[in-house]
Amino acid sequence: GAVVSQHPSWVICKSGTSVKIECRSLDFQATTMFWYRQFPKQSLMLMATSNEGSKATYEQGVEKDKFLINHASLTLSTLTVTSAHPEDSSFYICSAHSRGWGYTFGSGTRLTVV
Amino acid sequence: DAKTTQPNSMESNEEEPVHLPCNHSTISGTDYIHWYRQLPSQGPEYVIHGLTSNVNNRMASLAIAEDRKSSTLILHRATLRDAAVYYCILANQAGTALIFGKGTTLSVSS
Numbered sequence: 001g002a003v004v005s006q007h008p009s010w011v012i013c014k015s016g017t018s019v020k021i022e023c024r025s026l027d028f029q030a031t032t033m034f035w036y037r038q039f040p041k042q043s044l045m046l047m048a049t050s051n052e053g054s055k056a057t058y059e060q061g062v063e064k065d066k067f068l069i070n071h072a073s074l075t076l077s078t079l080t081v082t083s084a085h086p087e088d089s090s091f092y093i094c095s096a097h098s099r100g101w102g103y104t105f106g107s108g109t110r111l112t113v114v
Numbered sequence: 115d116a117k118t119t120q121p122n123s124m125e126s127n128e129e130e131p132v133h134l135p136c137n138h139s140t141i142s143g144t145d146y147i148h149w150y151r152q153l154p155s156q157g158p159e160y161v162i163h164g165l166t167s168n169v170n171n172r173m174a175s176l177a178i179a180e181d182r183k184s185s186t187l188i189l190h191r192a193t194l195r196d197a198a199v200y201y202c203i204l205a206n207q208a209g210t211a212l213i214f215g216k217g218t219t220l221s222v223s224s
Contacts, residue, residue, distance in 0.1 A: 031209060043215060103212055
């Protein structure tokens with residue numbers, strides 16, 4: 001089946017630094033990738049939608065200058081959390097969509113900002 | 115997006131069947147019914163999806179009401195590894211983002 005690899009699985013960073021999270025579709029080409037954020041005991045919240053080669057579309061309330069999304073190829077999307085602060089600590093999850101495989105999710109990245 | 119309504123939580127015993135309900139009274143004709151589940155600290159995992167007819171796969175069965183305003187995910191024999199949050203989501207074929215509700219937290223006891 002389709003596999004989405006997300007790295008790192010966890011990261012601890014200092015306040016004010018930037019963190020990059022990678023999301024790769026391993027055996028299929030994803031026409032669209034999605035980024036979600038999940039706080040403890042809450043559901044997944046959609047942050048942004050990205051298509052290869054074009055700018056990401058951000059959901060209302062998500063700062064595009066803080067959460068930089070790059071979708072350079074049909075198999076790779078990255079999310080960079082810039083100038084991270086403790087309130088950005090969360091579980092970040094990517095998802096890739098293709099016509100053949102539907103929606104496949106990464107295993108998530110636990111970000112802790114100290 | 116059409117919304118879904120699920121019970122907050124359900125309990126089951128190991129090796130018993132589990133029926134997880136989902137109401138989606140505003141479903142449109144092109145909406146597929148998707149079910150995903152999420153174990154703690156993991157990304158969501160695909161369970162099953164369907165449009166009009168009942169569907170079966172190795173994980174579960176999906177029973178869809180004739181008017182499509184509700185559906186039921188059936189786990190035939192629950193195991194401890196089935197304890198998770200189960201999400202019922204409507205999505206069309208256009209590949210737009212899946213929007214997650216609160217889901218149903220399933221507890222399984224031995």
